[in-house]
Amino acid sequence: MPPSYLHIQIRKQAKTPLFRQVYEKIRDDILTGSLSPGTLLPPTRRLAKELQISRNVILEAYGQLHAEGYIEAGAGSHTRVAQDTHYRQYKKTPRTDLKPDLKPARFDIAFQTGIPDLSLFPRALWGKYLKAAAIEAREDELAYDTPSGHEGLRQVLADYLYKSRGISIPADRIIITSGATQALFLTALMLYKDGCEAIIEDPGGFGVIEILRTVGYRLCPMAANGGDLDISRLPLTSATRMVYVTPSHQFPMGNIMPVATRISLLKCLHAKNAILIEDDYDSEFRYDGAPIHPLKALDPEQVVYVGSFSKVLSPALRIGYAVLPETLLEPFRRLKRFSDAQSPLIDQIALKNFIRDGAFEKHVYKMKKRYEKKRNVLMDSLLGAFGSSVRIYGEAAGLHMVAEFKDIRFDLDSGFEVCHNRVLIPSVEKHTVQKGRHTHQLVFGYGNLSEDRIIRGITALNRFR
Amino acid sequence: MPPSYLHIQIRKQAKTPLFRQVYEKIRDDILTGSLSPGTLLPPTRRLAKELQISRNVILEAYGQLHAEGYIEAGAGSHTRVAQDTHYRQYKKTPRTDLKPDLKPARFDIAFQTGIPDLSLFPRALWGKYLKAAAIEAREDELAYDTPSGHEGLRQVLADYLYKSRGISIPADRIIITSGATQALFLTALMLYKDGCEAIIEDPGGFGVIEILRTVGYRLCPMAANGGDLDISRLPLTSATRMVYVTPSHQFPMGNIMPVATRISLLKCLHAKNAILIEDDYDSEFRYDGAPIHPLKALDPEQVVYVGSFSKVLSPALRIGYAVLPETLLEPFRRLKRFSDAQSPLIDQIALKNFIRDGAFEKHVYKMKKRYEKKRNVLMDSLLGAFGSSVRIYGEAAGLHMVAEFKDIRFDLDSGFEVCHNRVLIPSVEKHTVQKGRHTHQLVFGYGNLSEDRIIRGITALNRFR
Numbered sequence: 001m002p003p004s005y006l007h008i009q010i011r012k013q014a015k016t017p018l019f020r021q022v023y024e025k026i027r028d029d030i031l032t033g034s035l036s037p038g039t040l041l042p043p044t045r046r047l048a049k050e051l052q053i054s055r056n057v058i059l060e061a062y063g064q065l066h067a068e069g070y071i072e073a074g075a076g077s078h079t080r081v082a083q084d085t086h087y088r089q090y091k092k093t094p095r096t097d098l099k100p101d102l103k104p105a106r107f108d109i110a111f112q113t114g115i116p117d118l119s120l121f122p123r124a125l126w127g128k129y130l131k132a133a134a135i136e137a138r139e140d141e142l143a144y145d146t147p148s149g150h151e152g153l154r155q156v157l158a159d160y161l162y163k164s165r166g167i168s169i170p171a172d173r174i175i176i177t178s179g180a181t182q183a184l185f186l187t188a189l190m191l192y193k194d195g196c197e198a199i200i201e202d203p204g205g206f207g208v209i210e211i212l213r214t215v216g217y218r219l220c221p222m223a224a225n226g227g228d229l230d231i232s233r234l235p236l237t238s239a240t241r242m243v244y245v246t247p248s249h250q251f252p253m254g255n256i257m258p259v260a261t262r263i264s265l266l267k268c269l270h271a272k273n274a275i276l277i278e279d280d281y282d283s284e285f286r287y288d289g290a291p292i293h294p295l296k297a298l299d300p301e302q303v304v305y306v307g308s309f310s311k312v313l314s315p316a317l318r319i320g321y322a323v324l325p326e327t328l329l330e331p332f333r334r335l336k337r338f339s340d341a342q343s344p345l346i347d348q349i350a351l352k353n354f355i356r357d358g359a360f361e362k363h364v365y366k367m368k369k370r371y372e373k374k375r376n377v378l379m380d381s382l383l384g385a386f387g388s389s390v391r392i393y394g395e396a397a398g399l400h401m402v403a404e405f406k407d408i409r410f411d412l413d414s415g416f417e418v419c420h421n422r423v424l425i426p427s428v429e430k431h432t433v434q435k436g437r438h439t440h441q442l443v444f445g446y447g448n449l450s451e452d453r454i455i456r457g458i459t460a461l462n463r464f465r
Numbered sequence: 466m467p468p469s470y471l472h473i474q475i476r477k478q479a480k481t482p483l484f485r486q487v488y489e490k491i492r493d494d495i496l497t498g499s500l501s502p503g504t505l506l507p508p509t510r511r512l513a514k515e516l517q518i519s520r521n522v523i524l525e526a527y528g529q530l531h532a533e534g535y536i537e538a539g540a541g542s543h544t545r546v547a548q549d550t551h552y553r554q555y556k557k558t559p560r561t562d563l564k565p566d567l568k569p570a571r572f573d574i575a576f577q578t579g580i581p582d583l584s585l586f587p588r589a590l591w592g593k594y595l596k597a598a599a600i601e602a603r604e605d606e607l608a609y610d611t612p613s614g615h616e617g618l619r620q621v622l623a624d625y626l627y628k629s630r631g632i633s634i635p636a637d638r639i640i641i642t643s644g645a646t647q648a649l650f651l652t653a654l655m656l657y658k659d660g661c662e663a664i665i666e667d668p669g670g671f672g673v674i675e676i677l678r679t680v681g682y683r684l685c686p687m688a689a690n691g692g693d694l695d696i697s698r699l700p701l702t703s704a705t706r707m708v709y710v711t712p713s714h715q716f717p718m719g720n721i722m723p724v725a726t727r728i729s730l731l732k733c734l735h736a737k738n739a740i741l742i743e744d745d746y747d748s749e750f751r752y753d754g755a756p757i758h759p760l761k762a763l764d765p766e767q768v769v770y771v772g773s774f775s776k777v778l779s780p781a782l783r784i785g786y787a788v789l790p791e792t793l794l795e796p797f798r799r800l801k802r803f804s805d806a807q808s809p810l811i812d813q814i815a816l817k818n819f820i821r822d823g824a825f826e827k828h829v830y831k832m833k834k835r836y837e838k839k840r841n842v843l844m845d846s847l848l849g850a851f852g853s854s855v856r857i858y859g860e861a862a863g864l865h866m867v868a869e870f871k872d873i874r875f876d877l878d879s880g881f882e883v884c885h886n887r888v889l890i891p892s893v894e895k896h897t898v899q900k901g902r903h904t905h906q907l908v909f910g911y912g913n914l915s916e917d918r919i920i921r922g923i924t925a926l927n928r929f930r
Contacts, residue, residue, distance in 0.1 A: 020755070024631070027758065031724075064754045067861075069723025084725035089735075089764050093633040118607040127599030130811065134592030142583040142779045143913065166489070168558040178643060178805035185804045207803070214803040258534025259496075260549035270554075289529045290485070293492065299554050314607045316810035338672075338679040339650045340643035344809055345781035346595065396532075448608065 006035075006042065010051050018053055022061035030070050033086040041071060041079040109457040110424040113252065113400045113445035114281070114311065117370060121314050122363060126350070129359075133349035141345055147337035149176025149321070150348035156355045157321060165280070166297045167305065167323065175322050175332055176343045179315065180281060180308035183322035184208065184244075186335050187277060187304050188215040190328065191241040199235055199243040199274075203431040203438055205251045208244060208279070217241075221433040224250055229257065231264040240274045248283040248292035252402055252431050252443045254394010256292055266299050275328070276303045282311045282398040284364050287372045289396075301325045309351065311399060311447070312364055319343065319351055371399060377451045378444055381458035399447030402428060405440050408465050412439060420464045423457050471500075471507065475516050483518055487526035495535050498551040506536060506544040574922040575889040578717065578865045578910035579746075579776065582835060586779050587828060591815070594824075598814035606810055612802035614641025614786075615813035621820045622786060630745070631762045632770065632788065640787050640797055641808045644780065645746060645773035648787035649673065649709075651800050652769050653680040655793065656706040656740060664700055664708040668896040668903055670716045673709060673744070682706075686898040689715055694722065696729040705739045713748040713757035717867055717896050717908045719859010721757055731764050740793070741768045747776045747863040749829050752837045754861075766790045774816065776864060776912070777829055784808065784816055836864060842916045843909055846923035864912030867893060870905050873930050877904060888925045 008025045010018060029035040041047075044062060048055035062079060065071045074080045141150070148154065154171040161167040177183040188198070188211060198212050202221030212219060220235040234243075243265070247257035257265075269276055276295060283291040296305035308320035324332055336342070354360050375395060382390050382403055393402040413419040416430040426445075428438035446454055473490045475483060494500040506512075509527060513520040527544060530536045539545045606615070613619065619636040626632040642648040653663070653676060663677050667686030677684060685700040699708075708730070712722035722730075734741050741760060748756040761770035773785035789797055801807070819825050840860060847855050847868055858867040878884040881895040891910075893903035911919055 023755070031763070060754070067721055067754055068757055069721070069725055082723070082725060084728060087728045087731070087763055089731070112608075115608045118604045121604075121607050123599050123602070126811075127596035130595040130599060131592035134588050134595060137588070137781070139583045139586075142586050142781045143577075143580045144780050178808075181803070182805040211803045214800065256532055256534070258547070260534055260547060263549060263552045266552070266554070289525070289532055290488070292533055298496070298552055315609050315806070316602070316607045318805065318807065318809040335679065338646070338676045340647040340783065340805070341780070342783065343643075344783040344812060346591075347809060347812065 018057045019060040023064050028092045030085045031087050031090040035081050037081050037083045039081040107424040108422040109453045111444045115448040129350040129354050133346045147333050147342050153348045153352040177320045178318045179320040180306050183306045183320050190331050196241040197239045202433045203428050206431050242275045244277045246279045248280050249397045279306045286397040374446045378446050378454050385462040400445040421460045423460045483522045484525040488529050493557045495550045496552050496555040500546050502546050502548045504546040572889040573887040574918045576909045580913040594815040594819050598811045612798050612807050618813045618817040642785045643783045644785040645771050648771040648785050655796050661706040662704045667898045668893050671896045707740045709742045711744045713745050714862045744771045750833050751862040839911045843911050843919050850927040865910040885929045886925045888922050
């Protein structure tokens with residue numbers, strides 16, 4: 001009996017199962033055209049004997065090839081290669097892999113904004129809560145739950161927002177999102193219409209600018225240069241769909257929007273039926289008083305309130321939320337449902353218990369003391385090094401402050417950042433729409449830097465001038 | 466000394482801190498207009514004495530009111546209510562709450578598709594992996610990581626896709642998403658242009674239809690009525706941006722797309738430069754052979770391959786992935802970054818270790834045997850009850866099958882589902898774009914039903930006819 005024309009090399013020691021070796025060789029020969037349509041395959045018994053393997057292996061391989069349409073049973077028990085099975089583009093590629101794209105640690109000291117002190121992330125405790133949540137989750141919750149997020153978490157969050165911010169809403173107004181990013185993205189997408197505009201503070205947040213641009217908004221900046229907004233000059237038009245603000249701690253400049261400005265802003269929006277998005281991104285950490293009374297509490301039906309656990313715990317958890325006006329609740333739920341169904345359940349249960357047990361408040365308290373110390377070290381270093389030629393903004397809250405340098409200019413790397421001696425400090429310029437006005441102001445995110453690094457960073461900056 | 470006109474009632478036993486009681490009363494009186502602009506506030510010493518509380522409490526309250534712009538320091542040490550602080554719309558609302566909207570368990574036995582056996586979700590083991598992941602996560606990973614997802618998870622996933630599906634791609638072609646839902650949503654959003662069209666199988670998936678409609682596509686159905694697609698009649702136009710298919714196990718009909726159809730589909734798309742989306746939603750569970758060789762392996766640059774861990778573990782984990790052509794990698798990454806930054810990190814690390822340690826394969830093996838048993842029970846029940854008047858489709862794989870009833874019609878609830886005696890069975894009709902052709906076919910999702918319930922469900926259906 002002559003050997004079959006299939007040229008299958010069986011490797012009995014290989015990890016790949018025998019049936020797969022036979023199946024893959026024949027399949028690839030058919031796809032590449034080595035075995036053309038109509039070709040008769042050898043009978044299973046004969047092939048088994050020839051390859052010295054069990055006939056069941058051949059039957060399994062032929063079965064798979066048949067199921068996928070590569071071969072078909074002909075007259076008698078003949079098996080032939082099926083028609084139209086040659087694909088010129090097909091290449092059998094070996095498993096290659098890129099090296100992991102490790103980003104080289106370019107900077108020793110990076111004054112990044114929005115990153116909490118990750119060395120104090122309560123790993124063991126959070127891990128315990130996660131484990132307990134995996135045990136606690138009800139069976140029906142492990143299927144698809146409501147897109148709004150876990151009922152229990154929304155309840156404790158509603159209580160928390162009432163106690164800490166004076167926002168009085170039922171839990172069903174809250175939708176749990178994948179961080180504030182998703183809350184903003186979905187709100188922007190929900191409100192979007194062709195040719196529409198969004199008003200944002202300028203400087204504002206780099207991330208927000210990119211989110212709104214990604215959705216397709218035309219951005220209308222309003223100057224927020226450290227002082228108060230002039231609402232009479234708000235660039236409000238009939239195309240304005242939303243106004244995005246950070247009234248508790250303007251990002252990045254840090255001022256609190258006075259209540260008179262809040263009221264006149266809300267009145268403007270009522271007139272134009274535009275939605276206000278209030279991003280309360282870090283007001284857990286206010287050092288010189290209590291969290292600020294939000295716009296949402298003044299006018300719940302005009303404001304989408306956005307919050308996040310990224311600054312308090314870790315951005316990597318991806319848990320944030322939107323508190324919506326009643327009219328926007330169903331459209332937002334629908335968008336959440338068809339964009340990612342819901343947020344992960346076990347994480348939500350863990351967070352619910354973490355808040356309920358008081359671990360959250362304890363953590364905020366501990367971190368606030370820690371950040372206050374860092375803030376003081378940073379202010380002392382800046383004032384010590386630059387004296388009256390530096391002016392500091394927004395130090396009353398949060399994880400960053402802005403310093404404005406009189407008569408000092410630093411070289412900005414691609415217009416956005418001071419990069420010197422492995423120290424990185426972003427410019428306010430990075431967070432602007434209208435460029436060129438804020439090159440003398442730097443943003444110092446200090447949340448994730450040790451006091452020692454803060455001091456070394458400012459020393460390096462001082463030597464650089 | 467006459468009492469001040471502030472009428473503050475201090476409740477010393479209340480949970481609300483004293484400073485908050487003072488602050489909130491004055492703030493609300495200003496907002497509602499009871500205290501009008503220009504009104505002089507009592508000096509702090511006097512108010513403290515009158516309320517019989519520490520002056521520091523009053524200083525703190527005034528400090529907060531001042532920071533928020535409600536009051537301003539006038540001449541001398543006088544403090545007055547600031548201008549423009551009255552907001553007619555403001556209502557001080559007590560903390561109300563809705564009752565939790567518990568959905569009544571309307572059905573005892575629901576043949577839902579796409580839900581795995583949740584009673585076998587490995588809670589304790591998964592909890593252990595989550596806890597370990599919270600400990601293992603590197604500090605820099607707890608900040609914002611790459612939008613593509615955890616490097617380690619993408620590595621093990623690339624290995625898994627090669628071994629189990631023959632897809633040979635480097636790990637950086639994979640982007641981790643919040644379930645297949647997000648992979649589809651972001652792909653659809655990325656490819657979207659005004660007036661564009663998507664071709665989908667009909668019947669297809671209810672969820673997919675809604676996702677594409679939400680993004681704004683015009684849907685062009687191609688009949689997939691249990692048999693093969695006729696690619697020569699593909700409704701491909703210059704507006705077609707994507708073709709969505711489930712070739713390994715057509716949803717819901719269950720057939721495998723033959724390789725000849727695959728090849729002619731790919732050739733068509735090459736000509737029109739449209740992208741193929743291949744949703745391989747449940748092919749881990751193929752009972753009569755190995756997982757099907759995907760379209761992605763035939764032509765990596767034309768196909769977005771979408772997968773999910775929802776069917777193998779639980780939908781509530783929200784972990785899925787997209788494997789992208791090189792040209793779409795950067796646009797997709799950008800969209801992921803600005804839609805939700807990244808997927809939660811700790812969950813990804815847990816899954817990485819779960820796969821790496823072999824726990825994943827073990828779980829798949831165990832579940833497959835379990836589902837095969839359920840499938841056999843369901844087929845036996847259907848054939849036993851309906852004999853030759855039922856025809857079964859798509860039973861070779863997955864967590865559901867379709868049964869077509871000859872000369873039997875069931876009352877469909879709102880055209881979509883059989884609801885009888887607390888038993889729910891969706892119709893294929895639910896998953897169609899063109900209505901009215903599939904009312905005699907029901908979809909039996911059996912993944913999350915016990916064998917006993919399967920039998921009782923079919924008995925109830927039989928009595929109902």
